[in-house]
Every structure is written in structure tokens, then in C-alpha cells.
Amino acid sequence: MDFGAAADEAPTSPLIRRAAPPPARSAQISFWVLFFLVVAYVFLSYGMGSSPSGSRPLSKLARPVILLVSSDGFRFGYQFKTSTPNIHRLIAGGTEAEEGLIPVFPTATFPNHYSIATGLYPAHHGIIHNYFVDPVSGDWFTVNNHEPKWWLGEPIWETVTSHGYNAAVYFWPGSEVIKGSWACPSKFCPKYNGSVPFEERVDTVLGYFDLSDDEMPAFIALYFEDPDSQGHVVGPDHPQITEAVTRIDRMIGRLISGLTKRGIFEDVTLILVGDHGMVGNCANKQIFLDDFFPEITISESWIRSYSPLLSIWPPANVSSWDVVTKMNQVLNSGKIENGKYLKMFLKEDLPARLHYSESYRIPPVIGLLAEGYKVSPKRTDICECNGAHGYDNAYFSMRTIFLAHGPQFERGRKIPSFENVEIYNLITSILKVKGAPNNGSVSFPNSVLLPSS
Incomplete structure (x- = not known):
């Protein structure tokens, strides 16, 4: 809309002409009216969540890049336990599952992380629990088992590499399994070591964005053990949880700062999820x-x-x-x-x-x-009293978070809760790669993403 032209076409009755200010002051008023109307339009369009006509074109990246971050055991609502300015920056500037992300059953770490990665329910991707036995072979699965026979389906990092792009995975369950096009290259797939400081993990991931366009991964996953590690010991309502949530927020801030310094924060799709919630049991x-x-x-x-x-x-x-x-x-x-x-x-x-x-x-x-x-x-x-998860995923306490910020996510938008098997198709849609068969809905990405530019 041409606000200046609209001002010039205002009614000119004798009463209005007599009340009109001198020409110079009238021009000043027109300028400030135009200025505030433009600011109001931008605020309403982006700050309040009105939908732009399509996604914003990338300015500094040759192609879409997704950074998927998991905070283990981040129960929905933890983001309100203490000041989390960085998480709330993602909420304000992106899309949020308003009442949380629904995990798959059982609401345990390995089944859910692999469901996020494959879009499959545990009965289909094979990781039915953190520990279980194969009744045919008699072999036990543990979280340290990386034999491909256990891990069915096609995880997103395998999908991405099968299309000729690089993928990087920092400590995601299943990432060390060599199968299909995925060889778990040492440069992009470190072996799990829970003692690696969170800051080091973040800085390594940020370093991937300094690579050339051809070498930069199209998909990057990053995993943090907190606040699950504290939740099992003290339950969900202890001050240690508040401290752990604050630490996760600092890591999100470190990521945002690093991307901003590189001038690509608005270009990168940053998705923050958890795998399950937490409840006290005594x-x-x-x-x-x-x-x-x-x-x-x-x-x-x-x-x-x-x-x-x-x-x-x-x-x-x-x-x-x-x-x-x-x-x-x-x-x-x-x-x-x-x-x-x-x-x-x-x-x-x-x-x-x-x-x-x-x-x-x-x-x-x-x-x-x-x-x-x-x-x-x-x-x-x-x-004694502690914390647990693994319960029926219908319990609200088992819900976790979903926040997404990037060119194809509307700012300030709230969406209904959904199961985490939908995330795989969301990622393949953003990256414009053909995904493997999965349990997610083909139509789900269209209900969440802005139209492609």
C-alpha cells in the first residue's frame, strides 16, 4: 500500500483546510504517519504471526540447512521454570507446538530419538526400548550396540547422504550405525562421549558452517543429555532442573550467537526438540x-x-x-x-x-x-523419590518441546501438538529430498511450513 498517496487524497472540506497546519509541518506529519504505519505493518506481519505469502529466500546459504537440537528429558513447561531468553527468542521468531510435542510409546530415550530420525514407530524401526532381547537370536540390545541388524528404517542422515549431501550428527542415538549410504565419517560423526562439554559440542557444530558450500552439511543433529540426567535423580521439580534448563538455554544462545556472527541465523533452520518428559515417582x-x-x-x-x-x-x-x-x-x-x-x-x-x-x-x-x-x-x-519416564504417551507429563525457527517457519505461530514421527517428513520437505517410507503424514509439512519461495 502507498501510504503517502493515501495521505495526499484526504478530504479537503473548508473546515479541514482551515484547521490544516502550515505546509512544512504537514509534510513532517505525513512522514511520521508513514513511518509508524510501516513499523506497525512489519510488527503485525512478523511479531504477531501474520503469515507472509511465502518463505524468505536464503541470502547467504547456497541451499537449505537444518540444525536439529535435542535436549533429553526436556519436559514441556520447563521453558517457563526460569528465565530462558534464548529459547523464547526462538518461540517469538518461529513456530511452536503450543502444548508440546507428543513422544512415541514407550516414552524412552532411544525409541524416541530414533523415531524422530526415521519417522517410524518403535515397532517398525526396531528399537522397542533402551534394553531388550531378540527372541529369535537371544541377543540383547543395549544402548552401546551399533550393529545394523537392530536399527531398521532409514534415518534422516542416511536419507540426506543418499541424495549426495553431507550430514553431521553429534551424539544422536543410532548415528554410529553404519548402514546404507551412511558411513559415520569421523569428521561429521564423533563417537559418543558424555564427558564432552556442551560448549565444545556447540562450537564444533558451528564450525561446520565455516566449510565451503559443497562440504557444508545440509543436515546437522546435536544432542544434550540434560535435563534428563538430573531429572532421574531428583524428579522434575527440583532446583537442579532449573539449573539444567538454564544451561540448555545458554547453549541455544551460543548457537544463535555463532550463527548471527556468521550472518546466517535467519537462513539456517534451527529446530529444538526433546524426546520425552519427566514425572516424579516415590x-x-x-x-x-x-x-x-x-x-x-x-x-x-x-x-x-x-x-x-x-x-x-x-x-x-x-x-x-x-x-x-x-x-x-x-x-x-x-x-x-x-x-x-x-x-x-x-x-x-x-x-x-x-x-x-x-x-x-x-x-x-x-x-x-x-x-x-x-x-x-x-x-x-x-x-526413594526420583524421576521417571516411559509411561503412556497420553500423559501430559511425558510431552516435550518443539520449536522451529527458519525461512519456512512463520514467526510467532502456535500449532497443535503432534507426534514426533512427523518430524522426518518436515525435514525432507525443507531440504527438498525424497524421504523413505515412514509413519508420518505426507500432508503434515504443508500444514506447518510456509510455501516455498
Whole structure:
């Protein structure tokens, strides 16, 4: 709109002419009216979230670059526990899942990080928990296992490199697995070492932006262990969590500062996510398996995981249906303290929304615990209060954060919560690469991203 022309076309009745200021002052007023109207337009268009017609063209990057940052165990709401100016800078200048990001079930670290990377539910990408056994081979999976046989699907770094671009991954679960086009090059894929200072991780990542256009990775992932490491020890409401959140905010500020100094902060797509939330659980919220005796004997050798996901693999001569039926009968009888807070299922009878049945690796008997409760083998194993995750992803306490800032994300926009399997397609859409089959929605990116310029 030509605001100057509009001012020149104002009505000219005798009354208005008599009240008009001298010509020089009138010109000053027109200038300041124009100035403030332009400022108001920019503020409304960007600060208040009105949608521009399309994404902003890159000015200093040859192609889109995505920096995906994970803060482990960052429960949604932590960003309001203390001053987090850098995180709120991303919120104000980008797009936020207004009520948090929904993790996949089980709400554990490795299943969720690999779901973010592949767009697949754990039953499809194979990492069904942090620790589990393959019932065919008898081999155990641990977080230190990098054999490709465990890690199914195609993670985003493999997708990117298969299209001829570089990818860099700093400590993301699954990144050290060599499969497909991904060879985990030492320059772009350091071996996990939790003692590496967060500042060193950030500075290494920033160094990737000093490479030539041809060598600069199109996709970069960065992982921080906090505030999960504190949450397990002290729960979600302790001052140590506040300190950990402040530290994460400083790291985000360090990234923003480094990108700004290079003149590319507005060009880089920076996405901040967590993998799950955190909830406090205490001794008065325990269920003990030895309380089931003598109605049913559950051998510890059958147990694959206790809390918050009780996984049981009965031997071949014991019916899984009988285990579920008898355990539920005892739980409902009132004999078990806190028994109403545990419900047993055959895995195929679990709620479909959990997507946790279509894998031979998932044990046939699954127990779902209420929020904050835990299972222990014996009544002598009374635990102190701490923090946990892994519960049903319908619990709000399991939600984490999603913030995205970049050329294709509208400023100040709030979007509804969504499951993290959608992130893979979001990334491939921004990078304009063809993704592998996954459980995300093909239409999801169109509902979040600005139209391409």
C-alpha cells in the first residue's frame, strides 16, 4: 500500500483546510504517519504471526540447512521454570507446538530419538526400548550396540547422504550405525562421549558452517543429555532442573550467537526438540511382584523390563493369556497395594494409539502403569523419590518441546501438538529430498511450513 498517496487524497472540506497546519509541518506529519504505519505493518506481519505469502529466500546459504537440537528429558513447561531468553527468542521468531510435542510409546530415550530420525514407530524401526532381547537370536540390545541388524528404517542422515549431501550428527542415538549410504565419517560423526562439554559440542557444530558450500552439511543433529540426567535423580521439580534448563538455554544462545556472527541465523533452520518428559515417582507409588504369590508365580527370568513399562516373556509352556488373566484378577481383587494402578495386556490388545504390537521383538505380555507408579521385584526393594519416564504417551507429563525457527517457519505461530514421527517428513520437505517410507503424514509439512519461495 502507498501510504503517502493515501495521505495526499484526504478530504479537503473548508473546515479541514482551515484547521490544516502550515505546509512544512504537514509534510513532517505525513512522514511520521508513514513511518509508524510501516513499523506497525512489519510488527503485525512478523511479531504477531501474520503469515507472509511465502518463505524468505536464503541470502547467504547456497541451499537449505537444518540444525536439529535435542535436549533429553526436556519436559514441556520447563521453558517457563526460569528465565530462558534464548529459547523464547526462538518461540517469538518461529513456530511452536503450543502444548508440546507428543513422544512415541514407550516414552524412552532411544525409541524416541530414533523415531524422530526415521519417522517410524518403535515397532517398525526396531528399537522397542533402551534394553531388550531378540527372541529369535537371544541377543540383547543395549544402548552401546551399533550393529545394523537392530536399527531398521532409514534415518534422516542416511536419507540426506543418499541424495549426495553431507550430514553431521553429534551424539544422536543410532548415528554410529553404519548402514546404507551412511558411513559415520569421523569428521561429521564423533563417537559418543558424555564427558564432552556442551560448549565444545556447540562450537564444533558451528564450525561446520565455516566449510565451503559443497562440504557444508545440509543436515546437522546435536544432542544434550540434560535435563534428563538430573531429572532421574531428583524428579522434575527440583532446583537442579532449573539449573539444567538454564544451561540448555545458554547453549541455544551460543548457537544463535555463532550463527548471527556468521550472518546466517535467519537462513539456517534451527529446530529444538526433546524426546520425552519427566514425572516424579516415590516409594508410596510402588507395586511389588512378590505380592502376587501364591495366586501366580512370576519368575524374574521372565521379566524384560520393570518400570514404567512392565514387559514379560513367559516360557513356552506357560500361556501368556493365563499370565495376563491371573495378574489382572489379583490386581483387581484389592490384595495388591496400589494394584489399580497397573493393568496387564496381551500386546495385541494394547490400545491401537500406542502402535506397540507389530514387532516380534515386543514381549507378548505388557503392563501399563499409571503416571508416577513403578514396579519392583520384591517388597524389600523400596525406592526413594526420583524421576521417571516411559509411561503412556497420553500423559501430559511425558510431552516435550518443539520449536522451529527458519525461512519456512512463520514467526510467532502456535500449532497443535503432534507426534514426533512427523518430524522426518518436515525435514525432507525443507531440504527438498525424497524421504523413505515412514509413519508420518505426507500432508503434515504443508500444514506447518510456509510455501516455498
